Amino acid sequence: MMGTTLLSFFTVLVSLSCLYSPTSSSSTDSFVFGGCTQQKYVPDSPYESNLNSLLTSLVNSATYSSYNNYTIMGSSPQDVIYGLYQCRGDLAMPDCATCVARAVSQVGHLCSYTSGGALQLEGCYIKYDNTSFLGVEDKTVVLKKCGPSIGYDADGMGRRDSVLAALVGSSGPYRVGGSGEVQGLAQCVGDLSLSECQDCVSEAIGRVKSECGGAVYGDMFLAKCYARYSTGGSNFYSKGHHDKSTNDSEKTFAVIIGLLAGVALLIVFLTFIRKVFGGNGK
Incomplete structure (x- = not known):
């Protein structure tokens, strides 16, 4: 139930991102590569709840920062999850937020019920795992x-x-x-x-x-x-130049992303409370 709720949230989030992004984002949202770990997690488990919290944090943070990482602690070591996102350095914040939201939506389908996953779009990259990779150089x-x-x-x-x-x-x-x-x-x-x-x-x-x-x-x-x-003159990156007339659209977009992310966090919190009190009532 929780996974379905969050998936619905991200679907709505992506739809609104399309409406409010001031520039075309088809190039930044193009799929480059993706992969998943073999290890699976149990549906409706604490790990799934932590994963949903992590993905929500990535989407929310991308409205104001081009990079961030998070560690979501659990009641036991196997429930801890690590994650990050990285937007391409030339993207404006609305384009960064749109890209991360779409990456989160896509990785949910690509890596359903796997403990770790990574997805690279043209404009951004996201990764999460139950084994820490943060701050570790990897030239694979x-x-x-x-x-x-x-x-x-x-x-x-x-x-x-x-x-x-x-x-x-x-x-x-x-x-x-x-x-x-x-x-x-x-x-x-x-x-x-x-x-x-x-x-x-x-x-x-x-x-x-x-x-x-x-x-x-x-x-x-x-x-x-x-x-x-x-060498052919075709740019694989397109620096966004937003003039003054798009400022209101960018601000509206950022507010909507933040509100939707807040709703998702509230869903996670209320579900946690319901489980706690439901368990005590048994």
């Missing part, structure tokens, strides 16, 4: 995608290598660069330190260069960072 290759080869083009490959080298030489968790039609992008998950982020980005860029060779584009997603490039 999750997804490699290379475009068709254009053969050896010294000028094109030279510009690509220069753009990627500039990303390595940059600082911060979100890095973009370009030269003509060549575009580059790299980002770390926010729980990494600066040195861990640098190490992860360097690994991702080294891999995408060596494994995609002369491809027109390349994507290398590691567990805690990614690097991407395109």
Whole structure:
């Protein structure tokens, strides 16, 4: 019953996100990859309640922050759950909130009753598990995608290598660069330190260069960072520029997201109270 209630909440949340987002979010909401753990949890268990609380917190936080992580404690160690989300660094907050809400909705279908899950959309990433992964550097290759080869083009490959080298030489968790039609992008998950982020980005860029060779584009997603490039002039990121006329829409959107998230937290709380008093009455 609780899972159905929260699923209905997220369905409504996504519908309203479509109505109030001031820009088209089809590109940021495109599916990149997803995966689930093999371990399952019992329906209507304390773990499911904690998972619902975690997912609600992710959606609520995304209305005002591009990254956050949470640890939901339980009455026993097996009920503890860890989770985070990370929006692409150029997204405006309404677009970030929309993306995270849709990621939460999709991971619920993809990873039904599994203890852990991860989902990457073009504009955001979410992950949760019952084993802590927060603050742990992980350079495991999750997804490699290379475009068709254009053969050896010294000028094109030279510009690509220069753009990627500039990303390595940059600082911060979100890095973009370009030269003509060549575009580059790299980002770390926010729980990494600066040195861990640098190490992860360097690994991702080294891999995408060596494994995609002369491809027109390349994507290398590691567990805690990614690097991407395109030589065809087609941007895989689109920085949102919202003028003053959209301010009211953005504020309305943020208020609605916050109110809906508050309703979900209230549902979780009331369900917990009902179980406690129901148990005492037996």
